[in-house]
Amino acid sequence: APQESAPPSEEPTVITVAAAASLQRAFGDIQQSFEKANPDIRIEPILYDGSSTLATQILEGAPINVFASADTRNMRSVQEAGLTAEPRIFATNTLAIAVPKGNPGHVTSLADLANATTVLCAPQVPCGHAAQELLRNASVKVTPASMEQNVTAVLAKVAAGEAEAGLVYATDVAGDDAVESIRPDGADEVVNYYPAAALTVGEQSTQEAAQRFVDFVAGGPGQQILARYGFGARAESSEN
Amino acid sequence: MARVPVDVGTRAPVIAVLPALLGLALLVLPLIALVSRASWSTLLSDVTSKQALDALSLSLRTGLASTTLCVLLGVPLALVIARSPARVAHLLRALVAVPLVLPPMVGGVALLFLFGRSSQVGAWIEALWGVSLTFSTTAVVLAQAFVALPFLVLSVEGSLRSAGAGYEQSAATLGAGRWMVLTRVTLPLAAPGLVAGVILCFARAIGEFGATALFAGNAPGVTQTMPLAIYTAFNGAGTGRESAVALSLLLLATAILVLLSVRAWRPGALK
Amino acid sequence: MARVPVDVGTRAPVIAVLPALLGLALLVLPLIALVSRASWSTLLSDVTSKQALDALSLSLRTGLASTTLCVLLGVPLALVIARSPARVAHLLRALVAVPLVLPPMVGGVALLFLFGRSSQVGAWIEALWGVSLTFSTTAVVLAQAFVALPFLVLSVEGSLRSAGAGYEQSAATLGAGRWMVLTRVTLPLAAPGLVAGVILCFARAIGEFGATALFAGNAPGVTQTMPLAIYTAFNGAGTGRESAVALSLLLLATAILVLLSVRAWRPGALK
Amino acid sequence: MSPGFLADFTVQRAAFEVRIELELHQGQVLALMGPSGAGKSTIVSAIAGLERIDAGRISLDGTVLAGDGVHLPPHRRSIGLLGQEPNLFPHLDARANIAFGARAAGMAKAAALALAEQWLERIGLPGMAPRKPAELSGGQRQRVALARALAAGPRMLMVDEPFVSLDVEAAADMRTLLRHELDRTKTRTIVISHSAVDAVELADELIVIEHGSVVQRGQVRHVLAQPQTRFVRAVAATLPAADDPARG
Amino acid sequence: MSPGFLADFTVQRAAFEVRIELELHQGQVLALMGPSGAGKSTIVSAIAGLERIDAGRISLDGTVLAGDGVHLPPHRRSIGLLGQEPNLFPHLDARANIAFGARAAGMAKAAALALAEQWLERIGLPGMAPRKPAELSGGQRQRVALARALAAGPRMLMVDEPFVSLDVEAAADMRTLLRHELDRTKTRTIVISHSAVDAVELADELIVIEHGSVVQRGQVRHVLAQPQTRFVRAVAATLPAADDPARG
């Protein structure tokens, strides 16, 4: 991105970022290093929520400059409304099996999920969609005890020991002391893509600052931080 | 015991009309906005899908069950509070109101902590009945009762307090014991508040989402009530948003029908 | 006007005690379970973090503002309903109760549809005041008022209905106009119901999550109230769950303090 | 001079109908008597505006209060009514109850409360100012209610059994007080009472209602001296032997 | 034979104190008179158990009802009280109001309602069975309340100004009815009234209270014939010239 920063004496350009809840910890670090690298831009604040909540808010005029979604479908609905510049895929995520501490259900592979009390995300929501695909690929048939609407609900049940296993994103289990994670075979084939885009609203300078943030996230420094939190590298894949 | 007048001439002051209209607008306009965004082409198929109808029927059944539970536990609780010494009543009332403040999601976590497998209570229940409450329809009912009970208790307690002590005294001097005073005098006199409390309770129960989602999960046909179905649809992005609106309208229409059919919920139904 | 007795001997029947205890247990035990799972080592830092305190102060401020708004709009609305002909009142009451049924998240979507960029109303407001309501502290207040108003209206309406028509008639024959009857007779007599309604309303407002999240967003210091902060912490997985519990306890403790400090909310405060 | 107050109306309540025609000059006091359930309270409720009339008309000083499609609300009639149930405001103390009417008429708070204190003295209850109605005896409440009605200074006054729950002495005192006030203010008044003594001591004219209709009317002593129905005979019989009440 | 009912107690209410000592044999009727605010209603409230006593003791047929650390709730005393405010249940019709006591005593519904119908006839209100209290006149309500108290068949009865709001004829009828019932059932009774006629016609003994203390007591006619205070003199003066009431 071109470095045409304004004189430092002037007020920094303020941008607002809306990011999927699963990016919360990684984006905390990214914000710091981005602001250090770009003193003329201030991020205030980063809003975290479910991607579809954020998409709805953007469609209704939320004053947001960057949208980082956890799935491509929500990004597309904003894009189709003509509100974004070209999105960039900046991270990937794969699924992991979460089990309670001590693994009481002795789950070691996808096949074990069929016999354990398992919770999945509902097939309508991104993590559920991916879970279905992963299980289909492995030809495992699971009757989930519950199809939660989000990762948080899955993790809460696993952490409380109510479920013996759940399928969530690898990044969700990283750093959670209450659960252990197992990397299932075939996880790499079911990849979730995280797109980010600058929104084409507000002044030109703001839009440019937003684009610089997107580029930062998708570029080297951002990638390093994301990797620390378990995200996969940006794969130049066709989104679907 | 004042005679019911044909017209007391004490209508609401004109000055009340404007804010009243504003208040009504605040409640009704968003609903109209919601209806206006419905996608009529897919509405019918959305609301008649098996999942929608399953969820609606589950909502009505669990709503009814939890309301019944709330009445069975809440009316006695309201009674005990209403008849306690002032300080005790004050404390009890604050305790009862607290779950209101809790975001329902946290309420769900609390229920999970209480009844979950990792808790003593959960272990007892599993030992006694051999089942776990979580992921069951019972859990839905419990979650709804947890969030709805305060509404019932507080509004019933209010009307029990104002329902004339004079009549209860007269009943007692006529030889009526506590049970008869309660059932033949106190409760009938408090009926308007009771009905209002039951309505609030039922409405809150079938609108309940957060606690159910955490504590009971989201299994279609078993624990997926309407609000969970709506939320799941909403999170589905794309067309999901439209079917979420469609499901909401179905819930609203059902609620209006249920509310309008409660004939007892009318002024002067008793007095 | 019956004399307030030292002891009427009409305490609650013994048979009420067991269900009352069960009811209380259903409300209180989950809270205890929540407290017992708190991680005491991090509790202090969690509840004293700038984000937590900002959220708490925002919650209290918006809760107060929305409760005030609800009183200003809701009391007149309750009055108009209480004084309407039976059929009109019945319909109005059902309308007022409907938002109760709506999962708050859908309420938030409805508010967005009403005030958002894509709506006519939103455009007018932007043209008039040059600002958008959405995603501001004002939006938080509106969302809270939307979900809390029905509680206020319905419980106040109930107590207005039962607050003796006889006294209002006497006041009128003494020459008091509608306004004086309202402020000096009707409202004071309905005070217990009013106070209860305000409490329900405030509690519901500061516990509000879904509608706020959608309509107002989750900006720390601007729209991130306690429930949103709790939700955000909770979504953070890992240690987030502990700080979510810590924040919940902070909210609970604050609520208990506020509720206990409402002195007027006592039996016989007026009668 | 016109009579000022004219009423000629019918009130229908389910199967019960009451019909009356009466007029009141400035300063005139009318007694209304009749067996229990005859329709007395219904008549004064209708005149006060607490109840709609079904036919006829009520007017005061040329203004139509009810009838001809008009139904003026009670507070715009300026007709005071001490009802059969005194309905003291339970949340106000005795003094504030008495001051209520004066406050409604726009009197400043301090003045209204001072006035109320005077009334408390006149009804024999000095020092009871801060008592709530629930802290008064039945007779004390009745007296406060009477004072409240008088202190409001209405254009016309109606009292429905104003001396119930009072012992003989207190009843006599209150009768004297009322008589005195009416003489002073020349307020048109309707007194409902079951006591012939009240009628004789207070009223100029007596109307007797039975089953919703007027059965006898005229000068009080004249009516009681020539009773036409069993009821009037029974009432007349209760007067002390010497039917020679000291008036004024 | 023991007197059966014995009371000797004090009730304190803020600055007001009432103290009384009385006993009642089976079938005895006691009249309680006194100026407004003397403490009459307080006494019967305390005996009924609506109010705690501060010292002394109340006992009936050997059972302590109050005092000695005991405070039996009203419904376990079986002492009926028709209070100064009749407090008819507003949600029940006239018949159900009257049937209430019998139902409380365990009578079957149909029988209790049939009994109530009889009572409605006896109080001159046949056909009013389905009326709610709000649809009755003041005097009609008072009669229903009296019937309700009598129909409950208590071991002992107390009536606080039972004939207010009644015209002379109805009052006489109700007095006769009450006298007749008391003669038939031999119920111990306390009658509070401001009317000397009530005392003479109903009671055996008269106690006069002033300012919370007994000032005179004895046979009704004896007390009225030899008044010791101004109040008693005033009461005695209201008796018809021929102080020769037909008893029974």
Ligand SMILES: Nc1ncnc2c1ncn2[C@@H]1O[C@H](COP(=O)(O)OP(=O)(O)OP(=O)(O)O)[C@@H](O)[C@H]1O
């Ligand atoms: N809602 C009603 N439906 C039918 N009849 C009614 C209704 N309300 C009152 N009545 C009848 O109207 C009649 C007149 O009642 P009103 O109160 O005017 O009597 P009153 O002359 O004041 O009697 P009292 O001396 O007992 O107070 C009564 O017979 C009463 O039963």
Ligand SMILES: Nc1ncnc2c1ncn2[C@@H]1O[C@H](COP(=O)(O)OP(=O)(O)OP(=O)(O)O)[C@@H](O)[C@H]1O
């Ligand atoms: N809460 C209270 N505090 C102080 N004094 C009270 C309270 N309640 C009642 N009193 C006083 O107690 C006295 C006795 O009241 P009570 O009702 O027994 O009188 P009563 O003899 O029945 O009079 P009445 O004939 O007017 O009904 C009255 O002077 C009254 O003012």
Ligand SMILES: [Mg+2]
């Ligand atoms: Mg009457």
Ligand SMILES: [Mg+2]
């Ligand atoms: Mg008394």
